[in-house]
Amino acid sequence: MPPSIRAILQNPAFNVRVVNVRDGAPAGAPDGALDEPLSWVHSSDLADPTEFLEPGQLLLTDGAQFPQRARAQEYYDAYVERLAALGIRGLGFATAVIHPQIPPRLISACERAGMPLLEVSNRTPFIAIIRFISAELSREQLARVEWSLNAQRAISRAALRPDGLRSILAELEKQLGCWVLLFDAAGNRVPFPTRHPIPGDLVDSVADAATQALKKGTRSASRQSGPQEFTLQTLGGGKRLRGALALGTSEAMDPAGADLLGSVIGLASLALEQNRALDNARRHLRAGLLEQLLAGDRTVADRTAEKVWGRLPEEPITVSVVRDAQHGDHLLEALELESDEHRGGVFYAQRNDHIVAIAGEKHGGDLRELFAAHRATVGSSTPMRYAELGRGVTEAERALARAVETGADDVGFTELLGDGMLGLLSTDRAAAVARGVLLPVAGHDAREGTALVPTLRAWIANNCAWEPTAQRLGIHRHTLRNRIDLAGTLLGLDLDLLQDRLELWAAVQFTE
Template identity: 40%
Template structure:
């Protein structure tokens, strides 16, 4: 079996091992670069030109009889070897007993210095026999690779029919390529890998970052990168703008047959994920309906439906969180579903009035921070609550989301400023309009009604306390209050009027 394998390998070692050709390696293998004898030979070319470089290509085996060496000097041989190695020639064969007896020592020395494999071709072996042997090896290798590709695609197709089709497909692809393979979902989370645990934590973190960057760009593409010296190939799944995931392969650039096998896996995985997406839309509609039912206080009904689907609501007390539905909703949904699959009853989510609503145990607030950071979301969450007050908790979460600036905002943080601290932007506009007459009088007359009236209200309507605080006479305070009442068109000797004006002062940015 070993000799058969060598015969279909287009390398110099394979040619040297074919005893019928009678080739003899002149170079010492220890003087050559690693793998020099196992370098793939794309073609065999014969020439006796002193400068054949215009007619050469990379990975070429060059054969010559040496007629171009007119002087036989070391300089002549050195220049020749430098020319052909600069064009990527992989090895040099010298035909003896045609023009010269044996291989010229100057040529052997020049090849040794350049680490270029040099071998002797005996007179009885025609150059065309070497070319034909290598061409047969190239053809046999191509046939073997095509046969491998067909067998690999057949094995992968059968794997796709197993219960966990995606997982079996990834494992079979890894087996066929002899490389580590992983599948990432639309959220950039690794869902399957084979063989498991093959990457270091550092490599895994760097690969996660790269996959997340590829998915965030949203364009369908293939890319290559190197992490800690290990090459990786990334291929996106799905169509541009609707990527469903990424397949990562720890391998160098694949040949045509390898790419065809990977392409078939991408097609199958993409189809499976699109079907999963269709099912996901149905689940999303169901979840939205269940959130509506919780909002309407039909908790028992929701529990029965969730239980019948093999899931469970998080145990009370729970925390209700709200975020604007993100653009990458599919990725977010898959991430949340994966978290739920890891621990039954750890999370429940759904859409409600254009928002994404997430329910988690009240003790798991730290999950929201990771969630917000991963998808760049602004999340508001309620106080700990039971399901019978779900509607109130949802309102709390929305208020926290709207009042917060970024990251995760708790409802407790929003109401710490009191009722007046939660006044809306519309309230501020109304407050400015209510106080506008006072500002106009102050600007026209140079008076101090605004400041006097705010201090008056802070002093519970006491003219004496206000006068002390302002450093003026109490009659001055009473005169200014009367002027303020005329400007505002109201009396400040009643609590409702004072409360209304105090709210205006609190809401106004002035």
């Protein structure tokens, strides 16, 4: 334990007592003021010694700055307030040297400021108190060095265990007496056995802080304040973070604790880097298995998947396709965790610039929730068997294309089927082509003041029937025929032929 004022009071070699005590504590001082750690003991008789002091020290004085004749209370108040503002732990006053007793106004000033005031009597040498605190500080420093060495050895032994990363974090909890949380690069909490559970009302704020730190993409360390303070440190280096580590300590760590944390961060980053390399190998294996499935070689794919991931999802399956480049490693890591959690329920692989995910009937909803959480734009196929996997990928890609065009988050191929063949053909490019097809008649209307485009739309809407269209437009049937012939000439189409009528029909549909 670091030395404190109480250690001085309890030393029988010193004749020291607290003068301003009420109910067992210095009057006006917070609880535990006598147990606050001392960084040093300094002696001075200056009227303002703060220039030579530092926070956390105990000041000793024989009162030469306080003349025998009475001074105003404000003089003593200002003196003590300067010490308190600097963070001095207490004031020791030597009696029977210059003053037979402590000036009452100094006692009053210390009570108002909550400053512990000690009487050092019987000419106790200040140097004895200073040496005592110096020895205690040296003993504390040596103890921390020994603790640091033992803790570093314990962390190193933990790193050699089969579950090295989890053992390292468990040992860190033990050594620092704090709770520890680990997050992967996607901001997901990595579970491992803990000695000190995190307070339930703090979980969300820690997770949010970790997610925000990871989104910045740069190494960072911070002390977060809130209901309870905690330390947050990102893991990894270069341009890619591997995760984040959060520690719940009641106060900031001393250099020994910070050194231990630094060692753990280095080991944890290395472990996560190794996991990353293993993940990359697994992803290449996944991509190879997907190609085997697409080629119809399910036997080898089943056997390989069963050894590594348990099994492939059971039929019927649904295929989902996401653009890989828009989400990167965060989505891949989330899919890896989802695959581990639902072994045999979800399979994914990278293919070209897409991520292809296959889910069984029970886990399709879980996959959609994951995509929604990562704000991924996704297209999904209809349910099918593995023999139809190639068709499933094509359906999902078409659904993804429609999602991108319309700005939707999730489009299923069944939605395209509901729109029929036009649903499959409808794209921004198709609309542009359709406008180009009708441009000659639209230009004629603009130049000559005719109404060929509305006439064509009405004719198509009435299934190219002459009489109903003429009645709807309020013109003679021969007039309608003349307009349609002129439009056909301008378009370069023979509208008596079915093929050319379908061309016109498609152009009208896509421009509506």
